[in-house]
Amino acid sequence: MKIVGISGSSSSGGNNSRLIDRSLDIAKKRGFTVEKISLAGTSISPCTDCGACREEKYCPFDDDMNRINDILESADGIIVSSPVYFGTLSGQLKTMFDRTLPLRRHGFLLKDKVGAAAAVGGSRNGGQEYTIWSIHIWMHIQGMIVVGDGNHFGGIAQKDVDSDNEGIKTIEDTANKLCDTVEMLSS
Numbered sequence: 001m002k003i004v005g006i007s008g009s010s011s012s013g014g015n016n017s018r019l020i021d022r023s024l025d026i027a028k029k030r031g032f033t034v035e036k037i038s039l040a041g042t043s044i045s046p047c048t049d050c051g052a053c054r055e056e057k058y059c060p061f062d063d064d065m066n067r068i069n070d071i072l073e074s075a076d077g078i079i080v081s082s083p084v085y086f087g088t089l090s091g092q093l094k095t096m097f098d099r100t101l102p103l104r105r106h107g108f109l110l111k112d113k114v115g116a117a118a119a120v121g122g123s124r125n126g127g128q129e130y131t132i133w134s135i136h137i138w139m140h141i142q143g144m145i146v147v148g149d150g151n152h153f154g155g156i157a158q159k160d161v162d163s164d165n166e167g168i169k170t171i172e173d174t175a176n177k178l179c180d181t182v183e184m185l186s187s
């Protein structure tokens with residue numbers, strides 16, 4: 001079984017990237033295969049609603065998105081972490097979400113995969129809950145099964161995440177809840 005982690009930040013090795021690493025470490029220790037997608041350095045153009053994916057599964061844009069969609073399709077569980085930008089998810093992540101439309105149009109290929117979310121802000125209450133909600137909306141519209149941290153909504157952290165023990169606990173709980181649910185569904 002496979003868990004895919006997405007860091008929605010353009011900072012490689014930044015706070016979101018490190019949270020995803022922590023989540024994937026947990027999944028790996030539990031015996032899952034893991035794969036990380038970092039949006040840092042990726043090239044993803046905005047969807048132009050050209051309609052090509054009504055016919056073809058692969059988008060005609062020659063960028064990183066067809067590769068990313070293949071990785072998402074290979075997952076049993078997906079954890080997504082976004083920086084809070086002006087109270088919501090990063091533009092890079094929203095652009096990526098929009099470009100997963102071919103997966104929806106070709107038979108809901110993310111349907112019944114388990115999804116979980118995390119958000120990192122510069123402030124303690126900078127919009128993390130709304131950011132998580134925005135990620136959950138994408139998951140619901142893709143037909144995924146959405147989980148939180150078993151208590152609240154998901155991983156909620158403040159930078160610098162490595163010294164945010166309270167935030168780290170929520171991301172660890174979220175990663176474990178994701179793994180628990182994938183295991184439960186496969187048994």
Ligand SMILES: Cc1cc2nc3c(=O)[nH]c(=O)nc-3n(C[C@H](O)[C@H](O)[C@H](O)COP(=O)(O)O)c2cc1C
Nearest residue numbers: 009014015016083084085086087120121122123126
């Ligand atoms: C354009 C921009 C908008 C931001 N808006 C918010 C915000 O509304 N609330 C908040 O708590 N932090 C805000 N921040 C801080 C980022 O959330 C924080 O730097 C980021 O989560 C760090 O993650 P990273 O190291 O993975 O990039 C903003 C940062 C940028 C660049």
